[in-house]
Amino acid sequence: MIPDQLQHQIPALIVLTPLVLGLITALIGRRGLGWWIAMLASLLVFAGSIQLLIDVMHSGTYTVSYLMGNWPVPYGIEYRIDPLNGGVLCTVALISAAVTLFARRSVASEVSRDRLHFFYAVWLFCQTGLLGITITGDAFNLYVLLEISSLATYTLVAMGKGRDRRALTAAINYLVLGTIGASFILLGIGFLYMVTGTLNMMDMAERLDAIYITWGTAEPQYQKTVLTGFAFLFVGVSLKLALFPLHTWLPNAYTYAPAAVSALLAATATKVGAYISIRFIYTIVGTDAAFRGAIPTHVFIMVSAGMAILLGSYLAIKQDNVKKILAYSSIAQIGYIALGFALDNKNGLTAAVIHIFNHALTKGGMFMALGVVAYRLGNTRLQDLRGLGRKLPVSMGAFTAGGLGLIGVPLTAGFVSKWYLVTGAIEAGRYEMAAIVLVGSLLAVVYVWRVVETIYFGKRDEGAPNVQEAPITMLVPMLLLIGASIYFGVDANTTSWIAEAAAETLLGVQP
Amino acid sequence: MLDFLHDHYNYWVTIIIMMIGFYAVVAKSNLVKKAIGLGIFQTGIFLFYISIGKVDGGTAPVKVMGEQTDVVYSNPLPHALILTAIVVSVSTLAVALAIIVNIREKFGSIDEHDLNHLEAEQE
Amino acid sequence: MKDLVVLRVVARWNIPFMVVFGLYVQTHGELGPGGGFQAGVIIAAGFLLYGMIFGAQELRRIIPRWVTDIAAACGVLIYAGVGFWAMGNGYEFLDHAALNPANPGGAEPWGMTLVEYGVGLTVAAVMITIFNEITEGTAPEDEPVNKDYDNPTEMDLPRR
Amino acid sequence: MILAQLLPDTAVTDLPTLIAGVILLFAILLVLVRAFIGPTVYDRILAMNTMGTKTVIFVALLGFITRRPEFLDIALLYAILNFLGTIAILKYVKHRRLG
Numbered sequence: 001m002i003p004d005q006l007q008h009q010i011p012a013l014i015v016l017t018p019l020v021l022g023l024i025t026a027l028i029g030r031r032g033l034g035w036w037i038a039m040l041a042s043l044l045v046f047a048g049s050i051q052l053l054i055d056v057m058h059s060g061t062y063t064v065s066y067l068m069g070n071w072p073v074p075y076g077i078e079y080r081i082d083p084l085n086g087g088v089l090c091t092v093a094l095i096s097a098a099v100t101l102f103a104r105r106s107v108a109s110e111v112s113r114d115r116l117h118f119f120y121a122v123w124l125f126c127q128t129g130l131l132g133i134t135i136t137g138d139a140f141n142l143y144v145l146l147e148i149s150s151l152a153t154y155t156l157v158a159m160g161k162g163r164d165r166r167a168l169t170a171a172i173n174y175l176v177l178g179t180i181g182a183s184f185i186l187l188g189i190g191f192l193y194m195v196t197g198t199l200n201m202m203d204m205a206e207r208l209d210a211i212y213i214t215w216g217t218a219e220p221q222y223q224k225t226v227l228t229g230f231a232f233l234f235v236g237v238s239l240k241l242a243l244f245p246l247h248t249w250l251p252n253a254y255t256y257a258p259a260a261v262s263a264l265l266a267a268t269a270t271k272v273g274a275y276i277s278i279r280f281i282y283t284i285v286g287t288d289a290a291f292r293g294a295i296p297t298h299v300f301i302m303v304s305a306g307m308a309i310l311l312g313s314y315l316a317i318k319q320d321n322v323k324k325i326l327a328y329s330s331i332a333q334i335g336y337i338a339l340g341f342a343l344d345n346k347n348g349l350t351a352a353v354i355h356i357f358n359h360a361l362t363k364g365g366m367f368m369a370l371g372v373v374a375y376r377l378g379n380t381r382l383q384d385l386r387g388l389g390r391k392l393p394v395s396m397g398a399f400t401a402g403g404l405g406l407i408g409v410p411l412t413a414g415f416v417s418k419w420y421l422v423t424g425a426i427e428a429g430r431y432e433m434a435a436i437v438l439v440g441s442l443l444a445v446v447y448v449w450r451v452v453e454t455i456y457f458g459k460r461d462e463g464a465p466n467v468q469e470a471p472i473t474m475l476v477p478m479l480l481l482i483g484a485s486i487y488f489g490v491d492a493n494t495t496s497w498i499a500e501a502a503a504e505t506l507l508g509v510q511p
Numbered sequence: 512m513l514d515f516l517h518d519h520y521n522y523w524v525t526i527i528i529m530m531i532g533f534y535a536v537v538a539k540s541n542l543v544k545k546a547i548g549l550g551i552f553q554t555g556i557f558l559f560y561i562s563i564g565k566v567d568g569g570t571a572p573v574k575v576m577g578e579q580t581d582v583v584y585s586n587p588l589p590h591a592l593i594l595t596a597i598v599v600s601v602s603t604l605a606v607a608l609a610i611i612v613n614i615r616e617k618f619g620s621i622d623e624h625d626l627n628h629l630e631a632e633q634e
Numbered sequence: 635m636k637d638l639v640v641l642r643v644v645a646r647w648n649i650p651f652m653v654v655f656g657l658y659v660q661t662h663g664e665l666g667p668g669g670g671f672q673a674g675v676i677i678a679a680g681f682l683l684y685g686m687i688f689g690a691q692e693l694r695r696i697i698p699r700w701v702t703d704i705a706a707a708c709g710v711l712i713y714a715g716v717g718f719w720a721m722g723n724g725y726e727f728l729d730h731a732a733l734n735p736a737n738p739g740g741a742e743p744w745g746m747t748l749v750e751y752g753v754g755l756t757v758a759a760v761m762i763t764i765f766n767e768i769t770e771g772t773a774p775e776d777e778p779v780n781k782d783y784d785n786p787t788e789m790d791l792p793r794r
Numbered sequence: 795m796i797l798a799q800l801l802p803d804t805a806v807t808d809l810p811t812l813i814a815g816v817i818l819l820f821a822i823l824l825v826l827v828r829a830f831i832g833p834t835v836y837d838r839i840l841a842m843n844t845m846g847t848k849t850v851i852f853v854a855l856l857g858f859i860t861r862r863p864e865f866l867d868i869a870l871l872y873a874i875l876n877f878l879g880t881i882a883i884l885k886y887v888k889h890r891r892l893g
Contacts (some may be wrong), residue, residue: 166633169630193589770893
């Protein structure tokens with residue numbers, strides 16, 4: 001179908017396509033072509049990433065490697081894809097394509113016309129960064145791409161200034177915290193580079209293993225430099241991931257960003273952060289040093305994740321802006337992902353990987369539904385949503401279906417991930433964590449019900465503006481994502497196959 | 512003790528510069544000063560990278576002219592990495608300043624306390 | 635500031651040397667300290683000096699905005715173009731051996747040189763763009779804020 | 795001491811240059827004090843400009859001691875940037891704009 005030559009180049013093309021097309025968008029300027037180019041880039045990348053994931057899953061070793069400039073492995077930049085990568089890559093590409101389709105009408109109503117080409121250029125750079133982070137096998141390259149995506153994200157969040165000026169303060173808050181996080185990551189990579197003398201992730205992992213062995217006598221001792229570097233890395237990534245005590249930038253950034261940007265960020269940015277932590281903990285530093293070394297990191301993560309689930313859900317209940325409810329709910333969902341990879345067993349990791357995908361679908365779809373509300377009403381306050389269920393049946397139906405996914409009702413994708421998570425927690429003997437997951441689901445019922453009740457049983461105010469269902473280009477991607485989240489809840493074979501393969505490769509079990 | 516301080520002086524310099532920057536980020540309420548603090552914070556990390564690239568007795572990693580073959584060079588890789596990181600840092604500063612200019616236009620202030628009040632009023 | 639004779643003459647005499655020094659760093663990059671990035675900054679420094687002394691309007695007259703915009707994008711496209719050229723010929727992205735398959739080792743400097751020219755072009759253009767962005771919107775010429783050098787105003791004194 | 799650490803095995807025989815380096819560092823220190831205590835903006839600008847000049851000489855000297863003539867390029871570059879920076883700050887202080 002695809003010529004071999006082209007197929008070989010896919011890993012590089014996935015990152016280069018949005019980068020070069022983004023530049024061209026910025027160069028062409030004010031012709032209204034921006035959205036078309038962005039859409040083209042997203043579709044190409046989506047097709048490429050699906051092809052790549054198929055390649056990975058059908059190759060015997062579960063890896064595809066691409067050498068930039070044909071430099072041999074420890075010296076050059078290597079793009080390396082395994083099931084974990086491939087899964088996250090497909091998630092990012094799918095969400096990007098869907099949200100780009102959604103963005104056309106939504107962004108046109110929120111961003112001034114003469115800045116549109118600039119918006120789509122930055123939009124493509126953001127995708128470049130996110131895709132690059134997931135695909136690269138080089139630690140420093142990861143930092144650079146992380147900063148590209150972060151800088152693009154700050155700009156995109158600040159573009160919400162047309163509707164609400166608080167977008168600007170949210171963006172600067174995010175910028176300060178995000179830059180500190182990225183600097184910590186840079187410092188952590190510096191420490192690991194100092195110990196190992198390499199930047200290639202696999203090479204780094206091997207050399208760190210060798211260091212552990214020579215260092216360990218009777219009982220393995222871990223070099224302080226490695227542990228310091230890991231501590232910096234972990235704190236930095238947690239800032240990007242918005243793990244509980246470091247989540248303060250998230251609610252405002254999601255709330256005041258343009259609707260399409262909220263959908264993209266909620267569905268991809270923090271997920272990529274989760275991917276980075278899994279990669280650093282499991283592949284590079286290794287669970288022996290990270291969890292069973294001098295610092296029991298998994299206990300910290302579990303405490304943070306538990307707090308995130310409980311407090312995130314609790315704060316979500318108290319909000320009056322629906323976008324903020326979803327933002328706090330995102331914090332809770334990140335708690336589930338973090339809990340999954342802190343459990344350090346196969347079911348827990350599978351839960352984390354599968355929840356990255358499932359939650360991206362669900363949250364992306366729900367933020368799009370809110371985008372429809374913002375497109376028609378101009379804001380997303382809870383009292384303005386009263387009785388919208390009859391006015392916007394499709395979007396509100398999609399919102400409700402997504403809300404069921406957040407709760408984890410059977411036959412939705414959320415149920416699959418929570419099933420794995422609870423199984424993993426019980427397997428690891430962490431009954432209190434399993435209990436917290438269940439309590440979190442109950443709290444989710446409360447905040448979802450609060451919105452659903454307002455939508456369907458609230459009375460529309462007298463003299464409230466008459467609203468119609470959104471245009472088709474906004475409905476299709478929303479229904480696509482919500483439909484997918486239900487499909488993968490009913491038939492979880494594909495996702496769990498990939499997620500289990502990812503977990504097995506990470507834990508070093510031979511497939 | 513003195514030896515400990517002296518042997519790790521690059522770490523001390525890094526830590527001191529980073530903490531000066533971090534102090535500015537945390538304690539100053541003026542957003543431009545926060546942005547400058549971020550710059551100082553990152554500069555500390557750049558110095559750390561440069562210092563780990565130093566090889567004992569190594570000279571600058573530019574090829575020495577002539578027939579000498581036993582020249583020891585410092586490790587140029589951290590320098591190249593930091594060149595990239597400096598570009599990133601400059602871009603961050605540019606984005607931060609652009610956002611701050613916009614904040615000044617929309618709110619009429621770049622002081623964090625004022626901004627908090629203005630936001631609370633808007634609620 | 636163009637009424638100040640010393641500055642004007644110094645600038646007239648210095649700017650050509652700055653640009654030539656930039657070109658020297660660019661072309662000499664593989665043998666000495668330097669490369670596209672540094673060269674771009676030095677060349678842009680020459681233009682920035684011109685802009686500061688003769689006014690940003692004057693700088694925009696000799697280098698209009700569209701020139702820097704296109705130059706910045708072209709630089710990146712040169713960089714990417716070298717990579718895509720290799721890809722089109724069946725090599726990996728940025729594998730400079732594609733430039734001269736008969737002698738891969740000899741092609742490496744060629745590839746690096748091309749890439750560095752792209753980097754230099756982009757950096758110079760972006761520096762000038764930043765200067766334009768900063769100075770845009772200010773009045774073409776207005777009175778100096780402080781004319782009395784011997785009696786510094788309150789603004790010149792250190793603030794607490 | 796710092797110089798001796800920078801140049802562990804290079805020719806410490808040229809003692810005069812080492813002394814020149816130490817004197818330069820001392821001069822930079824003095825200028826730095828002026829930059830801190832101030833009192834007017836012009837004092838600080840002059841101090842920073844002088845410090846830049848000293849740095850140019852110091853880099854050139856370092857190249858001389860370590861037998862690396864390439865350092866002269868860096869000194870030249872720093873001289874250009876120092877000149878440009880001083881002009882920019884002066885113009886901004888006097889006119890409150892750069893263009």
